[in-house]
Amino acid sequence: MYQAKKMTRGSIKIYQHNEEQKRQSTLQIQLEKGLDYTELELYFQPSLSTNDQELVSIEALLRWRFNGKAMLPKQFISLMEQDGCFTQIERWVIHEACRQRKSWLQKELIEDSVTLAVNISQSFFYHPSLIKMLKNELNRFDLAPSMLELDIKEATLLLSSKRAAKIMSDLKELGVKIAIDNFGLGMSSLAILHHHPIDRIKLDKQLFHNNATESLPLIVGIIEAARSLKIDVLAEGIENQTMLEYLQEYKCDAYQGYVIAKPSRSEVFESFLKNTV
Numbered sequence: 001m002y003q004a005k006k007m008t009r010g011s012i013k014i015y016q017h018n019e020e021q022k023r024q025s026t027l028q029i030q031l032e033k034g035l036d037y038t039e040l041e042l043y044f045q046p047s048l049s050t051n052d053q054e055l056v057s058i059e060a061l062l063r064w065r066f067n068g069k070a071m072l073p074k075q076f077i078s079l080m081e082q083d084g085c086f087t088q089i090e091r092w093v094i095h096e097a098c099r100q101r102k103s104w105l106q107k108e109l110i111e112d113s114v115t116l117a118v119n120i121s122q123s124f125f126y127h128p129s130l131i132k133m134l135k136n137e138l139n140r141f142d143l144a145p146s147m148l149e150l151d152i153k154e155a156t157l158l159l160s161s162k163r164a165a166k167i168m169s170d171l172k173e174l175g176v177k178i179a180i181d182n183f184g185l186g187m188s189s190l191a192i193l194h195h196h197p198i199d200r201i202k203l204d205k206q207l208f209h210n211n212a213t214e215s216l217p218l219i220v221g222i223i224e225a226a227r228s229l230k231i232d233v234l235a236e237g238i239e240n241q242t243m244l245e246y247l248q249e250y251k252c253d254a255y256q257g258y259v260i261a262k263p264s265r266s267e268v269f270e271s272f273l274k275n276t277v
């Protein structure tokens, strides 16, 4: 730390870059030795209805506890994908999310209508055993499929439109909820909402930078289009009351963000639930 302070701005960047490279190679070696699943953990973050502040959904977010620190997905997911172990880890995420959903149900901490959302990568979405695996986990924990929500990125659906349409209709038939994640960025298109059985869109948190001054017309347009298609809209990354008031004014259905709570470990999240029910 003392050393970094004495450096100039440019050399601090190089120092951080080297540190990052060192960390990435340590993680890579760890993955090659075989991942210890007890180091994986799900954090949970709530979403509330903008109208009455009721809990509508909980997102499960993956962490890798390494050398005592909970690492964020951006630090390890691409490494895991390169290593080829990520599909196995996504199975673990579904298993763990369903186990946790069941436990909160048994403790009567959440209503049946509250969904538990898990992120699904492109390769897992197209994996031939996705549907079977979901059925198995839902049956194992005796959960109604509508309690599970799959968060899928729009780009995933654009990769192969025919296959994507078949998988989406199989998921719909199974009864899980489907959300399109990070909506409103780059190539987002409203056409996708017509073509697929989507329950919810999640507006990307980047839209809400600087109190959404630039993106407000876009946000309002998406909310109106989604409403006409009976698709729920959830705003991600809401950090202050001003943004929440905008969302209420424009009738966005739900919101997630630090203004409610940061993602937390299951024990901490359980205290949040106990204080809200």
Ligand code: C2E
Pocket (backbone or CB within 6 Å): 045, 060, 061, 062, 072, 073, 074, 077, 090, 093, 118, 119, 120, 121, 151, 181, 182, 205, 236, 237, 238, 239, 256, 257, 258, 259, 263
């Ligand atoms: P995402 O699905 O868009 O998840 C929301 C991210 O925004 C989370 O970052 C969350 O911690 C962060 N966030 C929530 N509220 C706020 C806020 O008010 N302000 C700010 N600045 N950030 C907020 P996280 O946990 O680092 O996850 C990043 C991404 O990693 C997720 O983005 C998702 O795409 C991916 N991811 C996380 N867990 C999994 C997983 O189990 N499987 C897969 N395939 N991807 C995952």
